[in-house]
Amino acid sequence: QKEVEQNSGPLSVPEGAIASLNCTYSDRGSQSFFWYRQYSGKSPELIMSIYSNGDKEDGRFTAQLNKASQYVSLLIRDSQPSDSATYLCAVIDSSYKLIFGSGTRLLVRP
Amino acid sequence: DTEVTQTPKHLVMGMTNKKSLKCEQHMGHRAMYWYKQKAKKPPELMFVYSYEKLSINESVPSRFSPECPNSSLLNLHLHALQPEDSALYLCASSQEGGNTGELFFGEGSRLTVL
Numbered sequence: 174q175k176e177v178e179q180n181s182g183p184l185s186v187p188e189g190a191i192a193s194l195n196c197t198y199s200d201r202g203s204q205s206f207f208w209y210r211q212y213s214g215k216s217p218e219l220i221m222s223i224y225s226n227g228d229k230e231d232g233r234f235t236a237q238l239n240k241a242s243q244y245v246s247l248l249i250r251d252s253q254p255s256d257s258a259t260y261l262c263a264v265i266d267s268s269y270k271l272i273f274g275s276g277t278r279l280l281v282r283p
Numbered sequence: 284d285t286e287v288t289q290t291p292k293h294l295v296m297g298m299t300n301k302k303s304l305k306c307e308q309h310m311g312h313r314a315m316y317w318y319k320q321k322a323k324k325p326p327e328l329m330f331v332y333s334y335e336k337l338s339i340n341e342s343v344p345s346r347f348s349p350e351c352p353n354s355s356l357l358n359l360h361l362h363a364l365q366p367e368d369s370a371l372y373l374c375a376s377s378q379e380g381g382n383t384g385e386l387f388f389g390e391g392s393r394l395t396v397l
Contacts, residue, residue, distance in 0.1 A: 205384050215390065217388050218388065219386060264384070265384050274325060
């Protein structure tokens with residue numbers, strides 16, 4: 174069973190801190206990796222995609238990919254209360270299927 | 284404002300009713316998707332249409348029937364649903380056909396089956 178695993182949280186950080194969200198995947202043949210943000214009662218919104226090893230930065234967000242360790246992470250710098258949401262990691266596996274993790278709930282305390 | 288529009292936003296139906304969920308996108312995307320999401324769970328893929336053809340059916344019960352009248356529209360016809368089918372139904376689209384993780388989701392249709 175191909176899996177994408179995330180800690181369900183909640184991950185609680187103070188405003189202004191760096192939030193670090195982690196995700197591991199089981200299918201070594203996975204090639205494409207995504208982070209979605211989902212506010213309570215709303216639909217998921219794509220915030221980052223990463224396709225090669227290393228870091229990819231977009232504003233306050235940095236996605237990090239390590240294919241050897243089968244690990245992808247999302248860093249949120251200068252966290253704001255408006256970042257409080259569930260963050261879903263998603264992976265295109267070797268069967269070209271998009272697999273979502275169960276999500277990590279982030280709570281940013283004012 | 285989302286560029287994938289779903290109607291209705293809320294739907295309550297009895298187990299003998301027939302209803303439809305509708306989805307529209309005007310981004311010129313070539314693939315459209317139906318997902319089902321239960322509370323505190325990730326979205327679960329139901330169907331994918333790629334270039335207006337059904338390309339993936341994730342063994343969804345026949346009480347759910349998708350339809351893609353054209354490249355901008357996607358419907359989900361509902362008949363004889365069960366209370367456990369109550370969920371948020373999400374439509375999504377992608378620029379490429381079917382094998383991408385870059386999805387644009389609509390706001391969803393929250394379905395309650397009594």
